[in-house]
Amino acid sequence: DQQVKQNSPSLSVQEGRISILNCDYTNSMFDYFLWYKKYPAEGPTFLISISSIKDKNEDGRFTVFLNKSAKHLSLHIVPSQPGDSAVYFCAATSGGSNYKLTFGKGTLLTVNP
Amino acid sequence: NAGVTQTPKFRILKIGQSMTLQCAQDMNHNYMYWYRQDPGMGLKLIYYSVGAGITDKGEVPNGYNVSRSTTEDFPLRLELAAPSQTSVYFCASGEQGGVDTQYFGPGTRLTVL
Numbered sequence: 617d618q619q620v621k622q623n624s625p626s627l628s629v630q631e632g633r634i635s636i637l638n639c640d641y642t643n644s645m646f647d648y649f650l651w652y653k654k655y656p657a658e659g660p661t662f663l664i665s666i667s668s669i670k671d672k673n674e675d676g677r678f679t680v681f682l683n684k685s686a687k688h689l690s691l692h693i694v695p696s697q698p699g700d701s702a703v704y705f706c707a708a709t710s711g712g713s714n715y716k717l718t719f720g721k722g723t724l725l726t727v728n729p
Numbered sequence: 730n731a732g733v734t735q736t737p738k739f740r741i742l743k744i745g746q747s748m749t750l751q752c753a754q755d756m757n758h759n760y761m762y763w764y765r766q767d768p769g770m771g772l773k774l775i776y777y778s779v780g781a782g783i784t785d786k787g788e789v790p791n792g793y794n795v796s797r798s799t800t801e802d803f804p805l806r807l808e809l810a811a812p813s814q815t816s817v818y819f820c821a822s823g824e825q826g827g828v829d830t831q832y833f834g835p836g837t838r839l840t841v842l
Contacts, residue, residue: 652833658835659733659821659833659834660772660833662830705771716787717772719771721770
């Protein structure tokens, strides 16, 4: 049973436009959510996170939105750049879990010049 | 700092062989994790450790063993390799209380034939 779902395997956008990556979760115990970025042949790198007490967190071109009632979060990248092309993983954890992460399957973002 | 290092980068095993995947970190992190990523899937937690001498099972521990004799090292042992263990293995480390600071190694690509 997938507790973190990324239903779009891939997304293609034009450079300069907005990229929106979506993530849904089912476990109501999750209270912290993260986005990781992964290039081929490399390990994932942390991008941005959000606590369940917030509904928005912004870091430069990256913004994460959390809708707890819908158990949905999204990552917005504005403006998108070709270097953003990578696989993006949504992950979730809960305070009592020793920071163990539950990952979604990932979304491959391609930003076209 | 080298961060999180993993060896080897690639390995091919025959069914029934055993091997140890090495992981080391130089950031003095208490928390360490082993994940596997199958094609088209998210990362799944195999084992984790909250400090030297303390380990616990994750979501998919069968067929693996770990030990944590030092803060720096967290080797993953595969006994009696099976084709189902063909995957990319990622080691990660993190600070206590800092889920945002989970750093991943570059991964080991293992094929069992």
